[in-house]
Amino acid sequence: MNFLKNFFKSKGVSYYLMAGAFVCGIVCLALYLTTGETEFTPTLDVTVTVAYVIFFVLALAMLIYEIRIVKFLTAAVGLYAFLMYIVFEVNYITNLLVSIDPTALNAGFVCILVFGLVGWLCALVSGCLTNGGFKKPKEMLS
Numbered sequence: 001m002n003f004l005k006n007f008f009k010s011k012g013v014s015y016y017l018m019a020g021a022f023v024c025g026i027v028c029l030a031l032y033l034t035t036g037e038t039e040f041t042p043t044l045d046v047t048v049t050v051a052y053v054i055f056f057v058l059a060l061a062m063l064i065y066e067i068r069i070v071k072f073l074t075a076a077v078g079l080y081a082f083l084m085y086i087v088f089e090v091n092y093i094t095n096l097l098v099s100i101d102p103t104a105l106n107a108g109f110v111c112i113l114v115f116g117l118v119g120w121l122c123a124l125v126s127g128c129l130t131n132g133g134f135k136k137p138k139e140m141l142s
Helices: 001-011 013-035 047-063 068-088 088-095 109-131
Strands: none
Touching: 013 047, 013 068, 013 109, 047 068, 047 109, 068 088, 068 109
8 A cells, every 4th residue: 555655746747648549549549439420520540549549558558667859759649639529520510511411519539529629738748747758868958
């Protein structure tokens, strides 16, 4: 019990933000796999699926090893997955904006947008808050 207490106490804000990005990545992937097939997009897109898998795998790896540049790479993959989801749902968005489709926004669509955006922002802020990356050795500073 003391080990867990010390473990979580020793972690900083960037660790918990990356944990949030990891959870958001899993939620986005699960929601996309269950609600991604609609009348506007009859098949799931491999690009979105693979991007979200890479996003949450990188986020999980950054929970173990905190490397600043890889955290920024995780944020970039999260942004790519988010944007590719929007690109592949553009027919749905257009039909809603032009009022061709009389229905309201789908809850799965909104949840994927919200969790995708929150996951990307968590990974980005985690990368910004990480103290690490490319530092000069102490011998070179003096």
